[in-house]
Amino acid sequence: xxxxxxxxxxxxxxxxxxxxxxxxxxxxxxxxxxxxxxxxxxxxxxxxxxxxxxxxxxxxxxxxxxxxxxxxxxxxxxxxxxxxxxxxxxxxxxxxxxxxxxxxxxxxxxxxxx
Amino acid sequence: xxxxxxxxxxxxxxxxxxxxxxxxxxxxxxxxxxxxxxxxxxxxxxxxxxxxxxxxxxxxxxxxxxxxxxxxxxxxxxxxxxxxxxxxxxxxxxxxxxxxxxxxxxxxxxxxxxx
Numbered sequence: 001x002x003x004x005x006x007x008x009x010x011x012x013x014x015x016x017x018x019x020x021x022x023x024x025x026x027x028x029x030x031x032x033x034x035x036x037x038x039x040x041x042x043x044x045x046x047x048x049x050x051x052x053x054x055x056x057x058x059x060x061x062x063x064x065x066x067x068x069x070x071x072x073x074x075x076x077x078x079x080x081x082x083x084x085x086x087x088x089x090x091x092x093x094x095x096x097x098x099x100x101x102x103x104x105x106x107x108x109x110x111x112x113x114x
Numbered sequence: 115x116x117x118x119x120x121x122x123x124x125x126x127x128x129x130x131x132x133x134x135x136x137x138x139x140x141x142x143x144x145x146x147x148x149x150x151x152x153x154x155x156x157x158x159x160x161x162x163x164x165x166x167x168x169x170x171x172x173x174x175x176x177x178x179x180x181x182x183x184x185x186x187x188x189x190x191x192x193x194x195x196x197x198x199x200x201x202x203x204x205x206x207x208x209x210x211x212x213x214x215x216x217x218x219x220x221x222x223x224x225x226x227x228x229x
Contacts, residue, residue: 044220047219099170100145100170100208100218101147102149102157102206
């Protein structure tokens with residue numbers, strides 16, 4: 001079975017600062033994908049960043065980057081230059097290489113303070 | 115391209131009734147997955163349909179069912195509604211066929227309230 005753990009239910013960060021959200025997972029799979037999704041108050045799930053497990057290089061998307069540690073089964077999200085629009089619930093998710101099912105963590109509620 | 119659409123956006127039902135939710139995927143996407151989101155249980159996978167066939171199913175009772183039509187639109191049905199079925203139901207559309215993670219796009223959700 002696959003499990004995803006987000007140990008920080010809530011976090012806050014000052015505007016323009018950097019914040020890191022933690023995620024760990026457990027799987028016996030060797031090939032898989034990891035994702036961070038953002039869910040603002042509108043409840044629309046928005047893909048932030050995606051990492052393929054066979055790629056050693058950490059994924060980056062503008063102000064968002066990940067620290068992927070496959071051996072430690074850790075997948076943290078770093079948000080640089082935080083903006084008010086980053087305020088949202090952030091979900092870490094796992095997907096097997098074969099299949100379309102997400103396994104989600106419980107989420108981290110991030111508040112960016114002006 | 116139009117995004118994933120879900121109808122209705124809000125729904126209020128009473129216990130014992132049944133409900134049907136609809137999801138129209140992005141044009142060309144053949145995979146539609148459904149998720150239930152509640153404060154207590156978080157995001158849980160219901161099922162996935164691909165080319166009109168249920169390809170994967172989560173751990174939900176038989177009251178939850180779904181189907182997919184030839185145009186890839188999908189419906190999910192919940193019969194004999196219980197208070198605990200109150201949730202946000204999200205559908206996700208993907209171009210993924212077998213292996214390789216096609217990006218998944220979520221709809222805005224249907225908020226179901228059971229009284």
